[in-house]
Amino acid sequence: MMTSRAQVRRLLSLVPYLREHDGAPLTEVAAAFGISPVTLRADLDVLWMCGMPGLTPGDLIDIDMDAVDGEGVIHLSNADYLPRPLRLSADEALALVLALRTLRGIAGPGKRAAIDSALAKLEAVAGSQAHSEQAAVLVQGARDDIQARVTDALQQGKRLDLTYDVATRAETTRRQVDPLRVFVLDGYGYLDAWCYLAGGLRTFRLDRIAAVEVTEIDVAEHAVELRDLSGGWFDTLTDAPLVTLELDPQAAWIAEYYPTEQVTGRPDGGLVVTLRVTHPLWLEGMLLRLGGHARVLSPEGAGDSAAQVAREAIEQYAALGL
Amino acid sequence: MTSRKTERILNLTICLLVSGRYLPKSQIREAVEGYHELSDAAFERTFERDKDELRALGVPIEVGSFDPLFDDEPGYRIKPSEFELPSVELSADEAAVVGVAARVWQHASVAESTRSALAKLRAAGVEPDTSQLAALEPSVQAREEAFEPLWTAVLDRVRVSFTYRRGEKRTLEPWGMTASKGRWYVIGWDTDRKATRMFKLTRILDKPRRVSKVGAYQVPEDLDLRALARSLAPKEPHRTALIAVRGAKGPTLRRRGQLAEGVGEIPLPAGFETFTVPFSDLRTLAEEVVRYGADVVVLDPPELRDRVLTMLTAVAVTVDELRDRSRERVQDNVDLGGGRASA
Numbered sequence: 081m082m083t084s085r086a087q088v089r090r091l092l093s094l095v096p097y098l099r100e101h102d103g104a105p106l107t108e109v110a111a112a113f114g115i116s117p118v119t120l121r122a123d124l125d126v127l128w129m130c131g132m133p134g135l136t137p138g139d140l141i142d143i144d145m146d147a148v149d150g151e152g153v154i155h156l157s158n159a160d161y162l163p164r165p166l167r168l169s170a171d172e173a174l175a176l177v178l179a180l181r182t183l184r185g186i187a188g189p190g191k192r193a194a195i196d197s198a199l200a201k202l203e204a205v206a207g208s209q210a211h212s213e214q215a216a217v218l219v220q221g222a223r224d225d226i227q228a229r230v231t232d233a234l235q236q237g238k239r240l241d242l243t244y245d246v247a248t249r250a251e252t253t254r255r256q257v258d259p260l261r262v263f264v265l266d267g268y269g270y271l272d273a274w275c276y277l278a279g280g281l282r283t284f285r286l287d288r289i290a291a292v293e294v295t296e297i298d299v300a301e302h303a304v305e306l307r308d309l310s311g312g313w314f315d316t317l318t319d320a321p322l323v324t325l326e327l328d329p330q331a332a333w334i335a336e337y338y339p340t341e342q343v344t345g346r347p348d349g350g351l352v353v354t355l356r357v358t359h360p361l362w363l364e365g366m367l368l369r370l371g372g373h374a375r376v377l378s379p380e381g382a383g384d385s386a387a388q389v390a391r392e393a394i395e396q397y398a399a400l401g402l
Numbered sequence: 403m404t405s406r407k408t409e410r411i412l413n414l415t416i417c418l419l420v421s422g423r424y425l426p427k428s429q430i431r432e433a434v435e436g437y438h439e440l441s442d443a444a445f446e447r448t449f450e451r452d453k454d455e456l457r458a459l460g461v462p463i464e465v466g467s468f469d470p471l472f473d474d475e476p477g478y479r480i481k482p483s484e485f486e487l488p489s490v491e492l493s494a495d496e497a498a499v500v501g502v503a504a505r506v507w508q509h510a511s512v513a514e515s516t517r518s519a520l521a522k523l524r525a526a527g528v529e530p531d532t533s534q535l536a537a538l539e540p541s542v543q544a545r546e547e548a549f550e551p552l553w554t555a556v557l558d559r560v561r562v563s564f565t566y567r568r569g570e571k572r573t574l575e576p577w578g579m580t581a582s583k584g585r586w587y588v589i590g591w592d593t594d595r596k597a598t599r600m601f602k603l604t605r606i607l608d609k610p611r612r613v614s615k616v617g618a619y620q621v622p623e624d625l626d627l628r629a630l631a632r633s634l635a636p637k638e639p640h641r642t643a644l645i646a647v648r649g650a651k652g653p654t655l656r657r658r659g660q661l662a663e664g665v666g667e668i669p670l671p672a673g674f675e676t677f678t679v680p681f682s683d684l685r686t687l688a689e690e691v692v693r694y695g696a697d698v699v700v701l702d703p704p705e706l707r708d709r710v711l712t713m714l715t716a717v718a719v720t721v722d723e724l725r726d727r728s729r730e731r732v733q734d735n736v737d738l739g740g741g742r743a744s745a
Contacts, residue, residue, distance in 0.1 A: 097525035133433030164486035165525035169460030172519035179506035183540045194495035214578035216627045245653035252653040263539035266584025369689045372716020387721040389695035390714040
């Protein structure tokens with residue numbers, strides 16, 4: 081059912097597109113529509129059977145199939161009644177508007193103007209179909225001036241001098257990085273960059289960049305493969321060690337916020353959860369933050385450093401007479 | 403089978419588009435080849451389904467009287483002016499950002515919506531060149547199982563019912579959806595509680611069911627989802643704390659705070675600086691401070707310090723507690739074993 085609907089929708093755009101792009105290569109058209117050449121070829125087979133009521137050869141949409149299978153180009157004719165694509169539907173308009181607003185969350189000021197005018201034009205053509213107030217996505221990005229510099233450096237291929245708050249180490253660091261990509265995942269903006277301090281690819285959360293300067297130095301070539309984001313963070317965690325925590329009801333929210341491997345309820349409303357921990361300091365910070373409402377069940381000793389940090393802090397307060 | 407159906411629906415579209423007047427069902431049945439071999443009953447069913455399919459795609463099918471003198475049978479038509487996308491002229495920059503936007507959605511069916519929107523724009527002459535923006539990868543995820551049924555309910559204005567949190571049944575007229583920090587929320591009119599309510603999708607326990615017809619209610623004209631979403635964010639600070647921070651540590655506190663001069667009756671260890679830090683929620687600030695351990699000292703207010711010390715003490719004893727517990731367990735096993743042996 082759904083595949084047929086998607087195909088009807090695509091064909092209604094394909095006809096006016098092919099009328100405007102006479103002789104376009106099959107591969108190019110497939111790429112423009114985000115489908116495989118095989119799917120496109122099947123689409124053409126269907127189109128070939130459609131046309132004006134009556135469906136005598138003169139009524140049918142004409143496609144030069146010899147050219148399609150020979151030179152791999154498409155000539156379509158006899159479809160004057162479909163000169164324009166169908167107007168945008170409600171789902172298309174809303175999905176696209178939301179996507180543009182998400183992009184806006186990480187774009188520099190220059191691109192933002194283009195996004196705003198594109199939004200206005202799309203909302204105008206979508207007309208009554210656009211209920212663009214019906215959905216919103218908030219993106220946590222960087223301060224405006226920081227965002228502008230990061231996107232500038234990315235576009236001009238310049239190295240960045242970055243002042244960054246490392247969450248796991250709870251301290252500020254300064255480093256030179258070559259920017260590679262800015263992305264949004266789960267509502268936060270990030271910068272992927274080659275880090276000269278770490279000597280490798282690092283990911284920085286935009287809202288933790290405290291200061292940034294664009295240097296005069298051109299970025300170097302780095303043989304790194306950027307991670308595929310379609311699987312979210314889950315894919316990046318597969319090698320991280322497993323930790324099992326016992327959570328009081330007050331701490332049960334972390335099972336909602338972090339990807340878990342296993343969750344079991346406890347009679348008191350608490351949970352036992354198993355999750356992957358990429359960095360021991362992340363676990364230490366989380367245990368401290370949860371103020372005793374989370375306890376490490378395994379591996380043994382994984383919670384010791386948090387307890388040690390807590391004891392040192394208590395002793396310091398005592399020594400200060402506080 | 404699928405391609406036959408596509409063929410039939412496309413021929414129906416063309417037929418209604420070119421007729422220029424209302425066509426009665428009998429003529430449509432004759433004109434569209436896919437209806438020829440169907441029995442009367444099968445034709446009625448298929449024609450109704452095909453119309454639904456087209457309407458779901460946003461094709462405006464008008465129903466009216468095909469002949470003003472005989473208005474006993476309804477006729478159907480599609481007006482080209484209602485069908486066609488109005489002309490849209492995008493600059494190179496605008497086209498490029500729209501091209502990037504088409505890759506944003508990571509949810510299969512919504513991604514399909516953006517893909518087909520872009521196909522329409524391309525067919526209308528928009529040629530996005532996104533090579534300039536290759537390094538930008540915004541993405542929107544929607545992993546919650548309740549997302550898709552709610553998204554389509556919002557678009558169709560259909561009432562839904564679902565089970566929330568600890569098993570409460572809720573009925574909602576969903577007005578809109580919003581994502582904050584990667585979590586989706588649905589906002590609408592809770593018909594049981596007769597109030598505007600917001601629900602977190604991760605806490606919806608079953609697949610929301612559609613319990614009304616399409617277009618069952620009106621969405622308020624002045625709906626401001628972004629304002630509602632903002633109300634989810636932490637409140638603005640209205641109190642200040644006095645906090646000492648060691649060296650480059652505690653960056654979030656130093657960044658928000660202001661260096662405080664001459665507060666020193668308390669002799670701090672070397673390398674500490676004192677900041678006044680604005681805050682709104684004591685608990686949230688305490689969680690942040692505890693995380694920094696001995697690198698941060700709360701000087702004021704005392705209730706913040708007390709809370710931090712309580713949390714630190716609880717964390718410090720967890721390890722001992724667990725050790726005691728496992729010792730007890732070993733003890734239990736020994737006793738148990740002894741008991742069996744003596745029995």
